Structure formats: C-alpha cells, structure tokens
Amino acid sequence: MAMTLYELVGSDAARPFSPHxxxxRLALKHKGLDFQTVTAGFTxxxxLEGGFSKIVPILKDGETLVADSFAIAEYLEATYPDRPSLFGGEGGRALSRFVESWSQRTIHPQIARLVVLDIHAxxxxRDQSYFRESREKAFGTTLEAFxxxxxxRVEPLLKSIEPLRAIxxxxxxxxxxxxxxxDYIVFGAFQWARVTSPLPILPAGDEVAAWFERCLALHDGEGGKVPAAA
Amino acid sequence: MAMTLYELVGSDAARPFSPHxxxxRLALKHKGLDFQTVTAGFTxxxxLEGGFSKIVPILKDGETLVADSFAIAEYLEATYPDRPSLFGGEGGRALSRFVESWSQRTIHPQIARLVVLDIHAxxxxRDQSYFRESREKAFGTTLEAFxxxxxxRVEPLLKSIEPLRAIxxxxxxxxxxxxxxxDYIVFGAFQWARVTSPLPILPAGDEVAAWFERCLALHDGEGGKVPAAA
Structure with a gap:
C-alpha cells in the first residue's frame, strides 16, 4: 500500500505551501517511494488520524504514523536504508540539524515578514480567522502591519543568506x-514563499536562485509542478 | 616520522592563536596521530617549506604538504580512514562546508571586531607592523577605531549564534x-578569542559556553592546555 502524506493547503488544494x-514530499521523492497526498487546512x-499531531506533515506508512519533517526523514532513512540516502551518513544527519536550526532562525522569520498576508489571502x-487570530497574537501586531x-526587507534577507550563497x-x-x-530543508523555505506570494525575492544571477531552480527541477520537477504565485 | 603542523603564534610561542x-590541531588529535608543531609569526x-603557502596551518606528512584547515581535514580523512572519522560520511563532509561558511561569515567578522587590538598587542x-598595516588597509580604519x-558588540554576536545555541x-x-x-571549525573561532583577548564573550549558562568547555576538554584537554588570555 502506498504511503500517505498529509499536507497543508489553503483554499486551493492543488497548492500545498507549508515549507515543512x-x-x-521531496524526501519521499528522493527515496523513490510511492505516496499519495491528503490535504488539510490549518483547522x-x-x-487528522484521530488527533495524532497538531502539526503537518504527517506520514502514514502502513500502521506507522510520524509527524514533523525531520522525524519523517529519519524514519525514511532508517526504514528504507537501501534507497538513496537523505543524510549521507551519521555526520550528515547530525549536521542537517544545524542546517535546520539555521534555516528556521535565519530564513523563516524573514520570509514570514514578506508573505504572511499573502498566505492569509x-x-x-475558517482558516483565515484562525490564522489571523493566532499569528496576530504571536506577532503582537496586525498581519498588515507585520x-x-x-x-x-528583501535586501537584509539576501544579505543574511550569504553563508548559503558562498557554499x-x-x-x-x-x-x-x-x-x-x-537541501530540502532550505528549499522548503523558499518554496513556501514561491507558492504563496508573487513578491520577487531571489534575483536572477544569485547563486541561491540558481540552486533553487536546480531544486525545483529535481525528481522530475516535483517542486516546479506547482506554479509560482501570481 | 611524526607529522609537522606549522602554526601561527605571536611573541609567545606557547600560545598558538589562529582559529584555523x-x-x-584538533583534527590531528581526533585522528589520534602523532605530530610536532613548528611555530611561525605572520611574516x-x-x-615556510620554500614558500609553499601564504597561509597556515600547513601540515607536512612525509613528503606531502597540505595547507588550509579544511584541506588538511580532508587529507587526514582520506589518508587515515581507519582512524575516527572527522566527517561521519560524505554528507557530513559536504555539510561541514556549510558550517565553515557560516562560521567564517557570522562569527569571525564579529570576533575580529572584539580582539584585533589584543592580537596586535x-x-x-615585525609582525605588529605587518598586521597593523594590512588590517587597517582591509578594515579602512585604525585597529583602535575598529x-x-x-x-x-558582544550582545549582537551572542544573538547571531542562536542557530548554534539551539542545536x-x-x-x-x-x-x-x-x-x-x-565542532572544531566553530571551536577555532572562540578559541581564537579566548587565547588572544581577556574580553568575556560567552556568558556562563549559555549552551554555547557549555559546549565550548566540552571542546576545551576533548583529547586530554588539548584546547585547554593554553591558558585563556588574562
């Protein structure tokens, strides 16, 4: 039986947008595994699955349920070791946590300040009410002001990803x-922006833009199949 | 024959201070390899070795010369594969480059603004003249103003290392x-500060401070053998 990946969507079920x-999704593609997706709004x-998790993604593989993208990657690596590796060894697994930590604390908060109103739109x-209330409480201001x-704010974001650009x-x-x-960790952040907002972020000629295009093309263009927000 | 590691020192040859x-040095200890050190001032x-490199560290292993800390780590990993791994696999090697890129662009420039005058002192x-002239040209200002x-500047540095702290x-x-x-990549940056300057940077209770202490204790306390600057 194919696995099921529960993904977050807005009013258009064909446009999953959660970075996680x-x-x-790309971890599953990387492993070459068959899966179906089931979409859900925030509320x-x-x-899902009897209240298994407050967050998506959730992966269902037979009787096994796993929530959280990194936990899913670790589950796939441990369960399907003969498929292409997601970490390239134990050192890669440990250092992927640093990449996650850096992406979450450097890129995510800055992209949120660019796209949160577009996400809302x-x-x-029902999700709009939930999203506005919970985010405005967290940000301490209106989505519009945020x-x-x-x-x-684009230029400081581009400056802050210099460590990524250099490598x-x-x-x-x-x-x-x-x-x-x-790669999928950082790709998720920029794909989140690409799918939710028409605001241009990565300029042509930027090494990060070129890498992002390479990522969009991976696994038969999985990332690029969802058109950019217009 | 034991290997030779060429290291940078100031007027006190017992206090190597270059982060690289x-x-x-810790990569060699990690591999459990015997080595002697030869010290050199900037000028x-x-x-060294017939002008082999403009930078230290330089490692001499038999007839082989290698300059640059990452290249040395890769050389040791390839040449002594049966010793404890420095990368934990190919994924770890690739992602160590990201850690290096992040450390060089996030921590190093900020530590430089804390310790360059102490380094000069x-x-x-002869090295003082060279150092002042080359650095003042690079910084566009006097060491004192820098x-x-x-x-x-300590607080912004501590804030910028939040991705490290979280992991x-x-x-x-x-x-x-x-x-x-x-770990040695990031350790090198803080050890550079510790050996050159009495300025307190990492506060007690900081997760990064606790990790740094763990690093100082590694390999029979190799890092801690050189006392902190007073």
Whole structure:
C-alpha cells in the first residue's frame, strides 16, 4: 500500500505551501517511494488520524504514523536504508540539524515578514480567522502591519543568506554534487514563499536562485509542478 | 616520522592563536596521530617549506604538504580512514562546508571586531607592523577605531549564534553525541578569542559556553592546555 502524506493547503488544494510539508514530499521523492497526498487546512489538522499531531506533515506508512519533517526523514532513512540516502551518513544527519536550526532562525522569520498576508489571502474562510487570530497574537501586531515595508526587507534577507550563497558558489548542492535532505530543508523555505506570494525575492544571477531552480527541477520537477504565485 | 603542523603564534610561542590552526590541531588529535608543531609569526609564513603557502596551518606528512584547515581535514580523512572519522560520511563532509561558511561569515567578522587590538598587542615587533598595516588597509580604519565600543558588540554576536545555541541545546556536539570536524571549525573561532583577548564573550549558562568547555576538554584537554588570555 502506498504511503500517505498529509499536507497543508489553503483554499486551493492543488497548492500545498507549508515549507515543512515540502521537505517531507521531496524526501519521499528522493527515496523513490510511492505516496499519495491528503490535504488539510490549518483547522483540519487536529482532526487528522484521530488527533495524532497538531502539526503537518504527517506520514502514514502502513500502521506507522510520524509527524514533523525531520522525524519523517529519519524514519525514511532508517526504514528504507537501501534507497538513496537523505543524510549521507551519521555526520550528515547530525549536521542537517544545524542546517535546520539555521534555516528556521535565519530564513523563516524573514520570509514570514514578506508573505504572511499573502498566505492569509490564500486560505479558506475558517482558516483565515484562525490564522489571523493566532499569528496576530504571536506577532503582537496586525498581519498588515507585520508585512508593511516588506520590499525593504528583501535586501537584509539576501544579505543574511550569504553563508548559503558562498557554499553554493563552490558546490551544486548543500549535499555536494547531489542533494541531501539539508537541501530540502532550505528549499522548503523558499518554496513556501514561491507558492504563496508573487513578491520577487531571489534575483536572477544569485547563486541561491540558481540552486533553487536546480531544486525545483529535481525528481522530475516535483517542486516546479506547482506554479509560482501570481 | 611524526607529522609537522606549522602554526601561527605571536611573541609567545606557547600560545598558538589562529582559529584555523586550532581546527587542524584538533583534527590531528581526533585522528589520534602523532605530530610536532613548528611555530611561525605572520611574516615568517611565506618562508615556510620554500614558500609553499601564504597561509597556515600547513601540515607536512612525509613528503606531502597540505595547507588550509579544511584541506588538511580532508587529507587526514582520506589518508587515515581507519582512524575516527572527522566527517561521519560524505554528507557530513559536504555539510561541514556549510558550517565553515557560516562560521567564517557570522562569527569571525564579529570576533575580529572584539580582539584585533589584543592580537596586535601579542605579536612580535615585525609582525605588529605587518598586521597593523594590512588590517587597517582591509578594515579602512585604525585597529583602535575598529574595536571601539567593543563591549556593545558582544550582545549582537551572542544573538547571531542562536542557530548554534539551539542545536547545542538538543545535542552535545554539532557532530551529535561526539564531536566532528564541524565542532572544531566553530571551536577555532572562540578559541581564537579566548587565547588572544581577556574580553568575556560567552556568558556562563549559555549552551554555547557549555559546549565550548566540552571542546576545551576533548583529547586530554588539548584546547585547554593554553591558558585563556588574562
């Protein structure tokens, strides 16, 4: 039986946008595993699989349920060791945690300040109320104020990813000549922006933009199949 | 024949301080290899091994010469594969490059703004002239101006290493339960500060401080054998 990946969507079920769900989706593709996807809005997540997790992605493999993208990658690596490796060894697994930590604390908060109002606009009605209330409480301001002057925030974001740019100038992927889960971790962040918002972020000619295009093309263009937000 | 590691020192040959030389020294210890060290001041480097390299560390292993700390780690990993691994596999090697890129672009420039005047004070006379001239040209200002208000620069440094702190709150080392070369990469940066400057940087109770202490204790306390600057 094919596995099931539960993914987050807004009003358009064909546009999964969660960065973490994209990490899991590409991890499954990397392993060459068959899977079907089931979509859920924010307010539907607590009802999935009998309330198994408050977050997606959730992977169901036979009787096994796993939530959290990194945990899913570790599960796939341990369960399907003969498929292409997501970590390239134990050292790669440990250091992927650093890439995750860096991406979550460097890229994610900055992208949130660019796209959060666009995310809201793409949600169904019930999810919109939930999203606005929970995020405005977390941010301490309105969604509109949170993204005000967002154009001015692009340049600092591009500056902050210089450590990424420098390595991608010398190797095709974070994983070296071919991608590893670490690539999907960072890809998820930019794909989140690409699918939710028309705001241009990565300029043409940027090494990071070139790497992102390479990632969009991986696994028969899995990432690129969902068109960019217009 | 034991290997030779060429290291940078100031007027006190017992206090190697280059972050990159510390990376190489701990890599050799990690592999459990015998080596002797030969010290050089900045202006002596071009004369080492017939002008082999403009930078230290340089490793001499029999007839083989290798310069650059990462290249040395890769050389040791390839040449002594039966010794404890510095990368934990190919994925770890690739992602160690990201750790290096991050450390060089996040930690190093900030530590430089804390300690360059202390470094200058610790150099021999000829190296002092070279160091002041080359660094003032690179920084576009005097060493004194470059470190002015340095106390106010500690807090932003501590904030910028949050991605490191978050991972060290969940695992003992970047490498996981035990250290890898990635740990030595970041250790080198803080050891550079510790050996050159009495300025307190990592506060007690910080997860990064606790990790740094663990690193100082590794390999029979290799890093801790050189006392902190007073």
């Amino acid at each position: 769900c994209w990490k899991a 539907e997540i607590p009802g 793409g949600l169904g009605e 993204v005000a002057d967002r154009e001015a 991608l100038a010398r190797q095709a992927f974070l994983g070296g000549e071919s991608p590893l889960f670490a | 030389c510390w990376k190489a 002596e480097i071009p004369g 610790g150099l021999g006379e 470190v002015a208000d340095r106390e106010a 060290l709150a969940r695992q003992a080392f970047l490498g996981g339960e035990s250290p890898l070369f990635a």
